[in-house]
Amino acid sequence: MSQIFQRIFHERDPVAEQLPLYGSPIPIIVLTLIYLAIVLVLGPLFMRNRKPFNIKNVILAYNFAQIIANCWLCYQFIVIFYANRADVPDFGCLTKFPHSPALQELNIYGLYIFYLLKVIDYVETVFFVLRKSFKQVSFLHIYHHIMMSTFVYYLGSYYGGAGQYASVIALNCAVHGFMYTYYLISALQPNKKMGLWWKKYITRIQLTHFVLVLLHHSYPLIFRPQCGFPKGLLWFAVCQSLIMVALFGNFYRRTYLQNKQNKEKEDINGNKEKSVKNK
Template sequence: MNSSWISFFELPAQPDPFRQRFPLLDSPWPITSIIVGYLLFVLKLGKIFMEHRKPYNIKKVIIAYNTFQVIYNGILFGFAIYYLIIRRTYDKRCMLHLPLYHPDKQTERLLSYAYFINKIIDLLDTVFFVLRKSYKQITTLHVYHHVLMTYFMYWVFRYYGFGGQYDMMGLLNTFVHSIMYSYYLISVIYPEFRGNLWWKKYITKMQLLQFVLLLLQACHVLIFNPTCKFPLFLQYLQVVQSTTMILMFSNFYYHAYLKPKPQKLQKQQ
C-alpha cells in the first residue's frame, strides 16, 4: 500500500484510553448484538410475533418516550450550543478532538457518549412501529438511518475518539430531533390535529438541511483547509454519507409531499 493510501486511512495512533471505561464501548460485541437484534426484530421476528395479535395500545408509553426525547435532545443541543458556539471550544476551520490534558476533555467525552446512548434509544422508534403494526413506516430510509447513526458512532469512538468535527453533526441532529419529537408528541396527544400540523413537511426539510450543511462542512475543510489533521477517511465518509442521506430524504420528500396522489389524479381525470 503506497503512502497516499496510508495517509488516507491514517487514524490516531492511540484513541482515547478512557473509552473503555464507558459501558458498551469497551468491545464491539455489545453494540453489534444490539444492531443485529434490532434488525432481526423489526425486519422479521417482530412481524412473526405480531402476526396473530392485535396492535398494542402503547399510547402512554409513546407519550413518555417522546417527552423524554424532547428533553434529552434539548439538553444536548443546549450544551452543544454552549461549547461550540458560545465558548468556541473548537477551531471551526479544523475541528479536532481535544487533547487528553485539555480541561474540557471529560465534558467532551460525556457529551459524545450521551449522544451515542441517545442513538441507541432512537431504535425504539421502530420497535413501537412493529408493536403497533405500523409497518409502512419501517422504510429503508428509516432503518438505514437508525443503524448507520448508532453503529457508525461506536467505530468513530473506537478508532478516532470523542468529539471533533462530528460534534457539528450532534449539534444539528439534536436540534432537528427536538423539533421532530415535539411533533410526534403533539400528534399522539392530539391525534385529531395530526393532519393539520403544517410543520410536518418542514421537519423533513430541516433533516435535509442538516445533511447539506454537513456536506458543505466536509467539502469546505477538504478544499480550503487541506492541512487539517482530521482523518481524510472520516472527511470523505462524511461526504459520502451526507450525500446518500440527501438523496434518500429528497426521494422521501418527493413521494410524501410533491408526487400527486392516486386519488387526486383520478379526480383530475
C-alpha cells in the same frame, strides 16, 4: 473489523474504552443484530394475528424524554463551544482540544451521550412494529438508525472525541428535538391530523441538516488540507451526507410532491365526471 479501525486510527482511545458499551464492539453488534431480528422477523411474526398494541402512554413518555435529552445535548454543545470559543482556533477544522478541559470533556462525554441516544433510537422502530405500522419500518428508517449508532461508536471508541462531528451532534439533536415534538403532539391528538401541514417541513429540515453537514465536512477537505481531523472520517461524512440527501429527497418527492400531483389529477378527473353528469 476492530483491526481495520485500529489501522485507521492507530489505537483505541483509553478514556472511551472505559465507558460502558464503548470498550468492545460486541455490544453494539449484538444490539444491532437483535434490533434487525425484532423489527424484520420476530416482531412481524409476533404481531401477525394480533391487534395493534395500545402503547400511547409509553410513546408519550418516550417522545417527551427524547425532546428533553436532545434539546439539552444540543444546548450543551452550543453553549460550551461558545463559552470556550477562544480555545477553538478554527471552527472549520474541529479536532481535539487538549488545552481546554471543558471542550475536551464535551468532546468525548458529549459524543458518548449522543451515542447512547442513537442506540435508544432503536426503540422507536419497535414501537412501529407493536402498533403494526409496518409502512414506517422502511429501508431509509432502519439504515439511518444503524448507520448512526455503529459509526458514532467507532468515532468515539477509536478517535476519542466528536471533533468535526460536533456540528453534526448539535444539528442532529436540534432536528430530533423538533421531530419528537411533532411526534408528541401527534400522539396527543391522533385523530385530528393536525401535524400534516408541518410534517413535510420536518423532512425539509432533515434535508437542510444533511446539506449543512456536507458543506461543513467538505470545507476542511478543500480549504484546510492540513486539518488534523482524519481525512477518512471527513470523506465518510461527505459520502453519507450525499446518500442521506438522496434517500430523504426521494422520500420527500414520493410522499409530498408525487402524492400532491396524484391528488390534483384525481380532483381534475372528479370535476370532469361531475360536469359530464350535470350535462
